[in-house]
Amino acid sequence: MTIVYLPVVRRKFDAELAQQRFTATQAALQLVIPDLVSPAAPLGEPAELLAFIETLDQEPTALIVQQLTFTGQEFIDELISRYAVPVLLLAEEEPSVHGWLHLNALTGLLSTANALHTHGLPYQQYLGGVDTPQGAQVVRQFVSSVQAYQAVHHLTLGVVSDHPTGFDFSGTVPRALTQTFGVQLKHYSIDQAFAAAEQLAPVDYAPQLEYARQHLHGLDAEDPRAIKMAQYLTVMHQKIDQDHLGALASRCWPDFFDKFDSAPGGVFSQLTAQLTPVAEEGDIHGAVSMAVIQALTGNTAPAFLGDVTRLDPTDNTVTLWHDYGAYQLCNPDYPATAGVHPNRHVGVSVDGALKPGPVTLLRVHWDQQGYRLLSLTGQALAVEPQFNGVSGKVQVTLPVTQLLDRLAQSGAESHFALIYGDYAPAVTWLGRWLGVPVTTLDQEG
Numbered sequence: 001m002t003i004v005y006l007p008v009v010r011r012k013f014d015a016e017l018a019q020q021r022f023t024a025t026q027a028a029l030q031l032v033i034p035d036l037v038s039p040a041a042p043l044g045e046p047a048e049l050l051a052f053i054e055t056l057d058q059e060p061t062a063l064i065v066q067q068l069t070f071t072g073q074e075f076i077d078e079l080i081s082r083y084a085v086p087v088l089l090l091a092e093e094e095p096s097v098h099g100w101l102h103l104n105a106l107t108g109l110l111s112t113a114n115a116l117h118t119h120g121l122p123y124q125q126y127l128g129g130v131d132t133p134q135g136a137q138v139v140r141q142f143v144s145s146v147q148a149y150q151a152v153h154h155l156t157l158g159v160v161s162d163h164p165t166g167f168d169f170s171g172t173v174p175r176a177l178t179q180t181f182g183v184q185l186k187h188y189s190i191d192q193a194f195a196a197a198e199q200l201a202p203v204d205y206a207p208q209l210e211y212a213r214q215h216l217h218g219l220d221a222e223d224p225r226a227i228k229m230a231q232y233l234t235v236m237h238q239k240i241d242q243d244h245l246g247a248l249a250s251r252c253w254p255d256f257f258d259k260f261d262s263a264p265g266g267v268f269s270q271l272t273a274q275l276t277p278v279a280e281e282g283d284i285h286g287a288v289s290m291a292v293i294q295a296l297t298g299n300t301a302p303a304f305l306g307d308v309t310r311l312d313p314t315d316n317t318v319t320l321w322h323d324y325g326a327y328q329l330c331n332p333d334y335p336a337t338a339g340v341h342p343n344r345h346v347g348v349s350v351d352g353a354l355k356p357g358p359v360t361l362l363r364v365h366w367d368q369q370g371y372r373l374l375s376l377t378g379q380a381l382a383v384e385p386q387f388n389g390v391s392g393k394v395q396v397t398l399p400v401t402q403l404l405d406r407l408a409q410s411g412a413e414s415h416f417a418l419i420y421g422d423y424a425p426a427v428t429w430l431g432r433w434l435g436v437p438v439t440t441l442d443q444e445g
Helices: 015-032 046-053 074-080 105-118 133-153 174-181 190-198 202-215 224-243 255-260 265-273 284-295 400-409 424-434
Strands: 003-008 062-067 087-091 123-127 156-160 184-188 247-250 304-312 317-322 337-339 349-353 357-367 370-380 390-395 415-420 438-440
Touching: 003 015, 003 046, 003 074, 015 062, 015 133, 046 074, 062 074, 062 105, 062 133, 074 105, 087 105, 087 133, 105 123, 123 133, 123 424, 133 284, 133 424, 156 224, 156 284, 174 184, 174 284, 174 370, 184 190, 190 224, 190 255, 202 224, 202 265, 224 265, 247 284, 265 349, 284 304, 284 357, 284 415, 304 390, 304 400, 317 400, 357 424, 370 415, 370 424, 424 438
Parallel strands: 003 062, 062 087, 087 123, 156 184, 156 247, 349 390, 370 438
Antiparallel strands: 304 317, 304 415, 317 390, 337 349, 357 370, 357 415, 370 390
8 A cells, every 4th residue: 555645835924834744644654554655845836746656666556745835736737647546635724813824725625626526536624634643543534435445446256156045135236236336246155165074084184173272262273073163164265265255244154053063163263363354154244344344443353243132222222243253353351252153053153252342333235226324333342142052232322212313214224343443434434435425423423
C-alpha cells in the first residue's frame, strides 16, 4: 500500500508558518504511516507537484492532500487527471483573527473539495492539525478504510459447496459482487475436501493438530475427531495457499456431522484464528463482511461472525453467538475450550465467551436496491458464556427495542461480523470509496 502526502502552498501567504506546519504534519503522519511517501518540502507550483509525482516508484493507493495555505484548483486538477483513489483533504486552521490572514487554508480545502466533487471522486476532509490526538485518530481511521478498500478489491473468496436449504441470504449474485467490491469467487466441493482429508498422513496434519493443542483448552489430541479436525484444516490451508484465498464461505451442516463424523466449529475457529475468516452456512456476504472488518485492523486481528440471538433491555445489550470463534477473541476467564456441538453432541466444537472491549459490527447487506453496509458500535461486556459455543453481550447506545426495529425493517441478515475497536468513521469512509451506502444502525432517526 502506497500512501502519498502532498502538501501544497501559495508562498505569498505566511510561508514560514506553512513550513512549520508541514514539518509537524509530516512527522505526525509518519508515526501512523511509517512508509509514507512525501516530498522534502511543500509544493508551491503545479510544476513542482508534477516533478514530485514523476519520481514515484508505485502508483498511489491513496492521497493525503494538505492545504497549508489557500491555493486554487490548479494542484488538484493535475491529480484528478491522473488518479482515482481515496483522498484525505487536510487544511490548517487560521492561527489568529485580526490583521493578516496568514493561511486562508479552509478556503483552499473547499475549493479542492469542489473540484473532486464535480468529478465524482470520493474524499474525506479534516480541518486542523494531525499532530493532535483527534487529528491522529482521523489519519488512523483513513488508513484503516484504505486497507479495507484495498483488501476487498483484491479478495479471492473460497466457496465450499452450497449453503444449506433455507439460508437464501447466504447466496450472492456473483457479477454484482465483483462489480461492486472486486471480489472473485472460487468454488470447491466439500465432499472432495472430506475425501482428501481422510487420505492425509499424520506427518501432513501434525502442524495443525499441534496448533490446536496449544491454543484450544481441553483438547484431547488423540481424539479421532481432533485428528479429523486437523486433517480438514490441512486441506483448507492447501487451498488457501494454492489459490491465494482471503476468506471462506463454507457449508457446514449437515455435511460435517453426516459425512465426516465431526463438528465444523473447531475447524472454522482455528482457520479464523489464523486470519482466514470463515463464514458458516455458506454465507458469502458474511465472509466478505469478516474479510473487510479484519482488514480494518491491517489483518492483525481476527473477526467473529455471530447470530443475533438475544436482546436484553435491562443492560441494553445484544447477544451474538455461534458454534465457533477465533481462540484469541475469548476472555481469558472463559477461554476457548474444546467441546461438542450443542445440538449434535459431536466434537470438536468450541466453547467460550468473547473478551470485553469496544467493538464494531458490520454486515455487507444485499437487497433489491443493491448493496449497503450496515454498521453498529458498542462495548462487549465481561460476562460468562451465554450459551454453549462462543457468545458475547454487546452493549449499544440505541435502545435495543429500537435497534430490533431497525434491524428487522432494514431486512438485515442474521449474521454480523465483529471486530475489536471503534472503526465507525473508517466504515463510513469505506462506503464512500466503494460507492456503497452506509447505514449506521445505532444512530437515531
